[in-house]
Amino acid sequence: MAVLGVQLVVTLFTATLMHRLAPHCSFARWLLCSGSLFRYKHPSEEELRALAGKQRPRGRRERWPNIPGDEKPLLVPRDAPFQLETCPLTPVDALVLCFFLEYQWFVDFAVYAGGVYLFTEAYFYLLGPREANIAVFWCLLAVAFSIKVFVTVTRMYFSVQGGERAVCCTFAFLFLLLAMLVQVVQDDVLELGLGPGLASGTRNLEPLLKQQGWDWMLPVATLTIRVGLAVVGSVLGAFLTFPGLRLAQTHRDALTMAENRPLLQFFLHTSFLSPLFVLWLWTKPIARDFLCQAPSGTSPLGLLSDSAFDSLRLWVLVALCLLRLAVTRPHLQAYLCLAKARVEQLRKEAGHVEAREIQQRVVRVYCYVAVVSLQYLTPLILTLNCTLLLKWLGCYSWGLGPAPPLLVAPSSAGAGLGEDEAQRAAAGIAAALRGLATPLLLRGVLAFLIWWTAACQLVSSLFGLYFHQHLAVC
Template sequence: MAVLIVTENYLEFGLETGFTNFSDSAMQFLEKQGLESQGPVSKLTFKFFLAIFCSFIGAFLTFPGLRLAQMHLDALNLATEKITQTLLHINFLAPLFMVLLWVKPITKDYIMNPPLGKESVPLMSEATFDTLRLWLIILLCALRLAMMRSHLQAYLNLAQKCVDQMKKEAGRISTVELQKMVARVFYYLCVIALQYVAPLVMLLHTTLLLKTLGNHSWGIYPEAVSPSPVDSFPSNSIYSELPSADGKMKVTVTQITVALSSLKTIFTPLLFRGLLSFLTWWIAACLFSTSLFGLFYHQYLTVA
């Protein structure tokens, strides 16, 4: 809820613009239906339910973030090449880079209008910046997917650590207990893989939805948007040429067409841009914050 209070001058999601457009379109639709209303929902209620939904996402991503921090430390201890260590650090900081993409004073203002001397020369348009932001998120997700093997191998090496710890303990250790301990680590690997992949799938899902529903483009230089054939609904003259026996079907198809066009005017790309941008940012912020806390926990709060 504290994040939703931040103005658009610092965190530019487009939620205010999207909600205003949604509320105005809904009010116009209700007025056409002969209903008087101040809007479908107030801004405070909208942000309250959005905060509750984001709290569930944060709770879902807490344990995967803590687990990722432990695997990151183990993978760094196993890595011997500098390139692998650098990729591991970039992979760990990838959610932070995603979070900074929506911080307007840090990224957008300096990338779009960098101060060059006394004048600021615009390097790209706002649509190009949105496209580059989508591509950067996908590339960082691809890097995390490529580093999955190193993290899973680091988890499997916990069995060797447990064996070394058991050798230091006093008393005899049976072979059955040793096998159970190693098998327990191996069988839990599927859960670890799910904890590693699930946040990645959520992030990619919201990013692709942002591109599609937000009416963005994959091209660096977006082309002029031409009206799609889906937007042009068939007119009533086409239905008038049908036989009179299909009168009920004509009425039904006309009602469905009007309903679809009405929904399209209410749920506009401006609304989806603001909502999905915020959800993408929130998932990345939860991943980084929980991983950072897990890094602090495993390094300073646990006893080796």
């Protein structure tokens, strides 16, 4: 009866609502195509031809030459005084964007997953935890779809012959080394909780493995988990490389566009430095120890309890994600204005250029805006859903009520005598998984993913600031 409870009804209703309302009401489409963003339109061929001082071909032979090679491209002076017109970004214009449908579906799914999570939190707060939380499944799907989006976007850089592939591989190797170094940091400095989590998992696995004579697998399992986390960190760092570089560029341009709006500049700076705040939250000497045991004279002053600090950390993570979401449009508008910057850079050069190249410089920026939106929002959605999973699977509390107790997996009992070999093997595997996936281990893994995502964003965005400030042309 728990499976056919209120949560399943809400899930089915949400899925139906998402399917029915997508063509009519979409948060992703509103965020991108509500009319507050404007794009630049490329100059027409007639306008460029007039600036080049050439007449439009009139004869039939001139317009349709028999030999394709006879048609000469239209050359325009690079410093031609043409103007780029602007127009609002509308839903009709967005239909031709690359990955727009993927962007719309992914962002809308994340919004509905957040709605289901809010409902289940209110449901369990009022009635108490009586059954499994189905919102965990929604959050896991959102995390899986985030990884899928990362793979899809990163695949574009590997499908072309250029330096992007080398950049991804270089950062992947760098982040692999950093991920291995992070895991050897003591919990007194970086309280990710991987050590206590692995100890809890191996403690529950030890009776089962000794019963089967496989106690030698305990250190192998621990090493496998640590190596797996390092590999995941390397791949995630490669995924976040170009989003970080793009964020640095849009951050600089957004600050320039908001030079007369100090409040918006403050929000932009805070949003850009939000990964640094995330790193601070798990640095024990300057976060937990400072707030829970603040030095005050001869005796330490406890401003917060440990449980209150855990709740505060969850709230800060959610607030930082919402802040980054709030400044999405200034970043996207800064990217769309890159078309004008590229044309201005073209005018500083000497000689002539094909009219088609001028048009392509403007159109490419507009056609790529959905991909830039995915690069901006996917790390945000990944961090937010990992935070929600950390709250529930790690047995934390929002501070509005008591935190649920840490459940200890019961030791696996021996299989019944009447069971066959397959049933005993299945029962043994299930017991091993239950014993390994303890709340302490889930705390450590999810905290590592959140902290590592912020670290990768900070490293790549700071490198992007240096690159766009000193190395990039435009």
